[in-house]
Amino acid sequence: MPDIAETAAADRPSHSGVGGDVRAVRRARGLTLTELSGRIGRSVGWLSQIERGISEPTIGDLRRIAAALEQPLSLFFGENQGPERERGHIVRQGARRVLGSAAQGLTEQLLSPDLSGSFEIVRSVFDPGAELAEPARRPTEEAGYLISGRLDLWIGGEVFELHPGDSFRLREEPFRWRNPGREPAVAIWVIAPPVY
Structure with a gap:
């Protein structure tokens, strides 16, 4: 059952930037505002303000949020700094954000x-x-x-x-992958809802 702050935040327009990304990843992880705020040692109100773009988190706050969401800190950086329009x-x-870790031989943007x-x-x-x-x-x-490889x-x-040129679809099914080739394989994925 969603908490009161979650319901109130859902009634407001979504914001892009760090707060919107925190909200999207939190929801993808199935966490309520109360659960995430407990994990990072901050109040529900504070976290709600971050997600709605009312307040800006410090680097230390972002580190705790990234760790609690099991994401690299870099996810919350590199917001599009192009022209306002x-x-x-x-x-x-040149402004793509790197996601996840390349530890398994996978680099994502x-x-x-x-x-x-x-x-x-x-x-x-x-x-x-x-x-x-x-x-x-x-x-x-x-x-x-699959673009190449x-x-x-x-x-x-x-x-x-x-x-x-081949394409594929997954629907909540178990999956795994392997690049059997001698060159990198490059693919474009569309994921709903966002998981990063």
Whole structure:
């Protein structure tokens, strides 16, 4: 059951920027304002003000929020600093935010202006030989398009070999991937709701 502050915040227009991204990731993780505020040691009111863009968090606050949401601190930086008229609409190639960690041979960039929409667009680069060995499952619907390279994609228990120009869709199904090739595989993913 959502808490009162959550309901009140939901009645206001969504904001882009750090606050909107915090809200989107918190919701994707299934956390209420009360749960996240407890994890970071701050009040529900303070967190609500951050999410609505009324207050700005310090670097220390952002570190605690990122850790509680299991995301890299860099997710909350790199907001589109282009001309005012482009903010929330355009992401220039040099202004993409890096998502997640490259530890598994996967580098991702956010192509969407922020995480406040109903979906996100991500550019994923899979290193040669990289593999997600253990199946993952997310409460999302996802679709993707392989731009270059090769990618083996397991959906449920079935493996599919993807080549440039192939596309796919997942609906809350367990999945894993492997780049069997000698060159990076590049894919564009659309994920709803946002998970980063």
